[in-house]
Amino acid sequence: MVIINSVGTKAGKAANMQVVAIPSVQTESDEFSVADNVIHSFLDFQPEIWRLPPFNDWVMKALPIEPIQFKGSYKNGYLQENSGL
Numbered sequence: 455m456v457i458i459n460s461v462g463t464k465a466g467k468a469a470n471m472q473v474v475a476i477p478s479v480q481t482e483s484d485e486f487s488v489a490d491n492v493i494h495s496f497l498d499f500q501p502e503i504w505r506l507p508p509f510n511d512w513v514m515k516a517l518p519i520e521p522i523q524f525k526g527s528y529k530n531g532y533l534q535e536n537s538g539l
Contacts, residue, residue, distance in 0.1 A: 455504060457496075463489050474499065478531075 456466035459476040463486050466473040475486035476493055486492050493499060502508050526535045 455506075457499070458489075461485070472504065474504075 455474070456462070456469075456471045457474045457476065458466060459478055463473050463475050467488050473489040474491045474493060475489035476496055476499075477486055491503075526533045528534075
């Protein structure tokens with residue numbers, strides 16, 4: 455199985471692997487049309503569907519992770535640093 459968020463979906467399929475794609479931005483969704491499954495976030499991944507053991511560290515239906523904070527502006531799918539502030 456391949457879980458991928460960038461180019462390589464076709465390579466995974468060419469290697470006869472099952473491919474779950476997580477596009478970085480929604481406009482990339484078409485690039486992953488050969489994937490077996492396309493999800494919006496790794497948090498949407500359900501290992502049981504793929505005959506894998508379930509995650510055991512869910513807390514109230516979410517994986518506990520530390521928040522990530524960015525400073526800047528989001529433009530055209532990219533985070534840009536604000537200069538002069």
